[in-house]
Amino acid sequence: MFKDEFNQREQVYTYNWSKGLTQTPKTPTSILFTPRRDFHSFGYDAEEEYARLSQYKENSYWYFFKRFKLTLYKNENLNEITMIRDCTGKEMLAIEVFSGGIHYLKNHLLTHFKERIPHLREGDIHWVLTVPAIWDEAAKKFMRKSAEKAGIPGSRLTLALEPESAALYCQLGAPRSGLSPMQPGAKFLLLDCGGGTVDITVHEVRLDNSLKEIHRASGGPWGGIKVDDAFQEYLLELFGFERIISLPKHDVIELERSFELLKKSVNTEDKNYHMQLPLTLRQSADLEPGTVVAGKLRLNSKVVKVFFERPAENICRKIQEILLSLTHHDLDTILLVGGFAESKILQDKIQLKFPTMKVLQPNEPGAAVIKGAVEFGHCPEKIRFRMSPYTYGVNIVTPFRHGKHPTSKYIEVNGEAYCDDIFHTHVRKNQSVETGTEISNETYNPMTKGQTSMNFKIVTSDSLSPKYVDDPGNRIIGSFDVRIPHAFSSLERSVNVKMIFRGTELEVEAKDAHTKQIYKSSFRFE
Known part of the structure; x- marks a missing residue:
């Protein structure tokens, strides 16, 4: 968004990434490096290339990292020589992995905009990098150094806390957010449920419409990947450890993407769900009749809902803990944002657990953080007080x-x-x-x-x-x-x-x- 567009409260635009024949507003945190540790690709491109390499047995010396952002959460020994392991156990410097991803995203944005605005200069851009609120100072400093290594000057870089960004989107982004701005004195709990971590903040709206944090940010590693982990445990029980562990990488990626589609469609109804299976699993002879139908795995709703139970329970337990510590505050609203927050199962569990609370969502809850980061980049003073x-x-x-x-x-x-x-x-x-x-x-x-x-x-x-x-x-x-x-x-x-x-x-x-x-x-x- 340009500054004059922001002043007119116009739309914040996001990029749609290609995934096969479809487009999505997000790309996975996956990155691929060559055997010489040179950057090769990011997101869906990295996953597809690594799957191709695996199919032809050419992946042994390549470095493939997935969900690597989680390695910074509560890393007691984080520094510039910290090493992280790829999916096969090979090590690279963490700062090379993170800076490689940031460098790619930076160049991707510049290329995209220069096609539309030839006179655009890098110096015209102020960059905002979002980080979980539960990260410590070392993790934030590590991200800043990674961005600087990727070619973003520190003077033109702002780190934004993800739940704060989402809170600004919900409060300041009207009518874009689809929510009515809260009145001064109103208090709300914002629940940012991402893929890896869940961040929870509590804010009060001040007279000037700025936000004051009234409970320090908290949360934990209870994001959408915990649902994925539960599904993987189910597959191990269903097909056996040897069969699952020996799956080719391209079949693993196919499974992950199929489950991602299923996960977004799950609701509170009692019904059967179907997801595509790789050919190697369809041919399992020891499955119960009806488990695989027309090449698809059939799952009843009771089985699927169990995948969501543990992360949902952890999230509700943390919300309860926060509400008990804020008994003297008039708090009656929970705002749900983040990709995992789009889950009907999670929404239902939170509303059932807290029946007296209003549980609201903005338009595009999965994009609330990135769109709110634009708000924060333009108006950082809107978050005045923090705990x-x-x-x-x-x-x-x-x-x-x-x-x-x-x-x-x-x-x-x-x-x-x-x-x-x-x-x-x-x-x-x-x-x-x-x-x-x-x-x-x-x-x-x-x-x-x-x-x-x-x-x-x-x-x-x-x-x-x-x-x-x-x-x-x-x-x-x-x-x-x-x-x-x-x-x-x-x-x-x-x-x-x-x-x-x-x-x-x-x-x-x-x-x-x-x-x-x-x-x-x-x-x-x-």
Whole structure:
């Protein structure tokens, strides 16, 4: 969407991807690399080429990754040298895989637009990359680095949280979203059910129609692929492990696509469903009569509904947990978005579990995130307040006190006893923070006269009141060094450290009190 079109509240356009003779608004997160680890193809093209290679036994040295975005969720050791495995166990650098996909999508968009707008320049585009709200700072920073590696300058890149984007689409996108804008003071729970993860946020509409988060983002890996996993377990029971595990790759892809079509058609009616089977499975002699009819697998509704039970139960349990924690809020609306949210089974289970709630969906719930990301790119200020997902702080050293500090933290510097790795809090978990506004500003002094630099570790914690940097649930997400004057210079020797949330990302800023030099967003990716 162009800026003048956005100001006129016109339609947000999305690309339709070719899948055989049909077109779909989404393409799968699949990517193929050559044996030399060079990018080859993405989405449906990657799946079809890998299936062709498999059919002719030429796939052994190729790298095929599917649903690789999930590898960033709760990855405790994520960094620029993190390796991920493809579908056959071969390893590649994760950043090469992610940047390869982003580079393809970037060039695809540029090619598509330059055919229509020859004078378009890359510098005219501001890019918005969506990420799950339940990702931590390391995962967000990893995505930013992947985008920069793909040729998108950091100054022209915004990371948008997926449920927030969808919330903006539902609230600001009227009449495009098909929903009436909520009035100031209204509160709603947004449930973003994607293929991999489910994100849940709770917002309140403010007087200026901006949104204030009133419960920190939460969720889990309960997306549509959990339904796929349940179906695969059923196939293993039906046909046997050996038969399923030995299926050629092109048959596996055919199965996955057939089930995807079936999954979208499932509703609450009691009836039989039919899906296409590969020839190798149609010929199974040990199946019960009527299981395969005219080359198609017959499934009754009771069997199919079981595939949805576990993810639906996890989602409802999480919603219940959130609602119980918000008993003092007047919350009566659940907004369902995301591809998995189109499931009639899921919609029915949520409405049955929460009968007093209004369960609503916008037009094209599967496209709500991407269309809302356009809203966010133009109006990031519409998300004014967020709940801090973690406690953030830095490491400090304090005088050691026997009986209070553990001996494992004891260090001695110039004959003085100190306690090392104290967690000094800047922002507490669940604290409401205003974006773009300074949240904390603390002053730190060097330990010794000869010290000419200070190192700060940036640490996150799941605890409200962490004591030490290495407490369980803590994670060092970066560090940086600040130069300070020599002790004999008679100059002020202190450093100010402050934290700011710029949009969806944490920014840490340190300033030498004497030189006023600012060390901004310079902490290293650990």
